Amino acid sequence: NAGVTQTPKFRVLKTGQSMTLLCAQDMNHEYMYWYRQDPGMGLRLIHYSVGEGTTAKGEVPDGYNVSRLKKQNFLLGLESAAPSQTSVYFCASTRAGDSGELFFGEGSRLTVL
Amino acid sequence: AQSVTQLGSHVSVSEGALVLLRCNYSSSVPPYLFWYVQYPNQGLQLLLKYTSAATLVKGINGFEAEFKKSETSFHLTKPSAHMSDAAEYFCAVNLGGTGGFKTIFGAGTRLFVKA
Numbered sequence: 073n074a075g076v077t078q079t080p081k082f083r084v085l086k087t088g089q090s091m092t093l094l095c096a097q098d099m100n101h102e103y104m105y106w107y108r109q110d111p112g113m114g115l116r117l118i119h120y121s122v123g124e125g126t127t128a129k130g131e132v133p134d135g136y137n138v139s140r141l142k143k144q145n146f147l148l149g150l151e152s153a154a155p156s157q158t159s160v161y162f163c164a165s166t167r168a169g170d171s172g173e174l175f176f177g178e179g180s181r182l183t184v185l
Numbered sequence: 186a187q188s189v190t191q192l193g194s195h196v197s198v199s200e201g202a203l204v205l206l207r208c209n210y211s212s213s214v215p216p217y218l219f220w221y222v223q224y225p226n227q228g229l230q231l232l233l234k235y236t237s238a239a240t241l242v243k244g245i246n247g248f249e250a251e252f253k254k255s256e257t258s259f260h261l262t263k264p265s266a267h268m269s270d271a272a273e274y275f276c277a278v279n280l281g282g283t284g285g286f287k288t289i290f291g292a293g294t295r296l297f298v299k300a
Contacts, residue, residue, distance in 0.1 A: 076228070112194065112293075114189075114275060114291055114293055115229075115275070115290040116290075117288075162228055164229075171234060172217050172219075172279035172288055173219065173231055174219075174229070174277075174288065176228035179226075179228050
């Protein structure tokens with residue numbers, strides 16, 4: 073009964089390096105999301121997807137790219153990491169036609185030096 | 186702009202005391218409203234939600250919240266705090282109907298419970 077799983081859970085990068093965060097859900101949810109959490113700012117939506125092969129920008133998309141090649145997976149990429157991208161990243165999913173209740177992963181803590 | 190305001194970034198109560206966490210939202214359409222809880226080093230999990238049924242919503246762990254349209258509020262309460270309630274609480278509003286891509290989160294309120 074995994075729910076939403078994120079990998080890796082921790083990562084340290086140097087400025088300019090690239091990396092990909094993987095999110096996998098086993099609930100057959102149509103919608104998936106990537107958020108970042110920063111102190112005092114709540115959660116802010118980076119990108120989201122309403123189905124396989126489709127993605128859209130959220131509130132803070134700059135510096136990030138995403139892909140959803142399979143319904144159960146949603147990847148978040150940083151092509152050239154910057155210190156401002158130091159944050160905790162959360163993946164979430166929800167069913168289409170629902171109230172929007174979000175199911176979250178445990179988070180990925182990224183530090184960019 | 187639509188927004189969610191949580192009054193107080195930190196709230197401290199004694200064990201056994203009333204917990205009251207405040208949330209106000211601005212929305213021109215009837216929203217779906219949520220409270221999520223985040224324990225240290227974990228993701229957010231749903232505490233309770235309002236979806237236009239009863240205005241008083243009961244959630245897990247003895248928490249409840251009341252939707253007051255006239256006040257655009259959705260405050261979270263618990264009659265008697267327990268040490269295990271120490272966590273960060275987020276109020277969220279879904280403005281977009283089905284799906285969650287129009288969900289706005291408040292900045293969060295960290296609850297401390299003193300023995």
